[in-house]
Amino acid sequence: MSTDLYCVMGNPVEHSKSPWIHARFAQLTGQDLRYEKRLVARDAFARTVQAFRDEGGKGCNVTVPFKFEAAALPARQTDRARLAQACNTLRFDDGGIYADNTDGVGLVDDITRNAGVDLAGCDVLLIGAGGAAAGVLGPLIEARPERIVVANRTQGKASSLMARHAALAASHRVRLEAPGLHELHGSFDIVINATSSSLSGGAIPVAPGVLRPGALACDLMYGPAAQGFIEWAQRHGAVARDGLGMLVEQAAQAFLVWRGVRPPSAQVLAELRATL
Ligand code: ATR
Numbered sequence: 001m002s003t004d005l006y007c008v009m010g011n012p013v014e015h016s017k018s019p020w021i022h023a024r025f026a027q028l029t030g031q032d033l034r035y036e037k038r039l040v041a042r043d044a045f046a047r048t049v050q051a052f053r054d055e056g057g058k059g060c061n062v063t064v065p066f067k068f069e070a071a072a073l074p075a076r077q078t079d080r081a082r083l084a085q086a087c088n089t090l091r092f093d094d095g096g097i098y099a100d101n102t103d104g105v106g107l108v109d110d111i112t113r114n115a116g117v118d119l120a121g122c123d124v125l126l127i128g129a130g131g132a133a134a135g136v137l138g139p140l141i142e143a144r145p146e147r148i149v150v151a152n153r154t155q156g157k158a159s160s161l162m163a164r165h166a167a168l169a170a171s172h173r174v175r176l177e178a179p180g181l182h183e184l185h186g187s188f189d190i191v192i193n194a195t196s197s198s199l200s201g202g203a204i205p206v207a208p209g210v211l212r213p214g215a216l217a218c219d220l221m222y223g224p225a226a227q228g229f230i231e232w233a234q235r236h237g238a239v240a241r242d243g244l245g246m247l248v249e250q251a252a253q254a255f256l257v258w259r260g261v262r263p264p265s266a267q268v269l270a271e272l273r274a275t276l
Contacts, residue, residue: 005056006258007036009048010063014039017272018061021251024271025263033058033259045069049090049097059091059258061251067101067131075099083138083165086131089254100257103132104139106250107192107220112143114245114266117190117216119143125184125210126150128194129157132220136194137161141168147175149188153195153205155180181205187212191238193219198228208236219243223276244276245269 008018014037022035038060040048045066052060062070070087071077075097081087084101091098111117122145126133129152140148148169152158158178169176188210197205198221211217217233219226222242233240252265 004033004058005036006033006059006061007038007052007057008061008063009038009040009045009052009066011040011042011065013037013063016063017247018251021248021268021272022255024268025252025255028267029259029261029263031259031261040066046073049073053092057092059089061254062088062090067135070099073097073099080104080138083168084135086135088135088250089257091258098257100254101135102250102253102257103135103246104137105253107136107218107246108139108143109249109253109265110241110245111190111216111218114249114269115216115239115241119145119190121146122189123186124148125188125191125206126194127192127206128152128196129154129161130194130196132196133194134161136192136220137165138168141165141172141174141176144172145174145190147177149184150176150178151181151184151206152178153181184210186210187215189215191215191217191233193217193229198225204229204232208232211236211238213237214239216241218246220246222247244273248272
């Protein structure tokens with residue numbers, strides 16, 4: 001049997017930790033695969049996916065800025081990818097492409113397995129309503145918190161994200177709200193920063209009062225991009241968490257989609273953290 005080929009497609013992609021993570025998953029589970037990085041020109045995503053399939057690739061991860069284009073490929077899409085309107089995981093089956101989004105379940109797994117916090121019954125604040133927020137809202141609802149408040153600088157985007165998820169929230173008996181940032185009041189057990197404000201040097205767009213004492217505060221980013229939010233959360237008595245765990249857990253779910261095997265993600269997260 002030949003070694004199966006996978007890759008991550010993005011632009012930029014040089015910084016990606018996915019090849020390291022998947023190589024380690026493969027070692028630890030005894031799976032015979034190779035995982036590469038592919039830098040894709042901005043106008044060449046669909047073409048590059050086709051070329052990679054022709055080359056014998058079995059599947060790929062998709063990162064910025066192609067997750068939305070990945071959701072527009074002709075494919076059998078999972079419900080969570082359809083709701084997110086974005087895909088980060090493609091599997092090339094004989095019958096066509098299977099398209100998933102494992103970002104949200106990666107976040108939920110990181111919160112529940114790695115941070116040890118049960119989302120059920122919690123009050124959750126999701127800050128932001130762009131692509132990153134859309135990728136995680138469905139799985140957050142499925143974890144059955146009491147309430148999720150989506151707060152975004154542009155309130156209309158939060159309202160449409162809420163509208164798209166209203167049926168899912170109702171079926172899980174989760175209260176979903178989308179007030180404007182200035183109408184936001186009350187405090188939360190879990191606060192998730194899904195904005196890109198720190199990338200542009202912006203301030204944290206909510207007041208520290210949103211953090212209940214001992215709240216879990218998660219940024220979806222890691223490294224310097226998450227630092228401002230993490231320091232703010234710690235300064236105000238929260239337990240802060242960066243997005244490294246979500247990165248490893250979304251990869252573990254992609255690995256499961258491709259290989260049918262769940263890798264030991266907590267071990268790989270600890271190893272990855274030790275290298276940083
Ligand atoms: P991503 O894919 O990272 O989510 P995006 O779709 O461009 O990127 O979304 C960026 C998110 O960060 C949006 O919620 C954006 O708010 P707007 O919808 O109002 O643009 C939010 N954001 C970016 N810079 C911000 C800032 N300085 N203050 C508050 N929110 C900000």
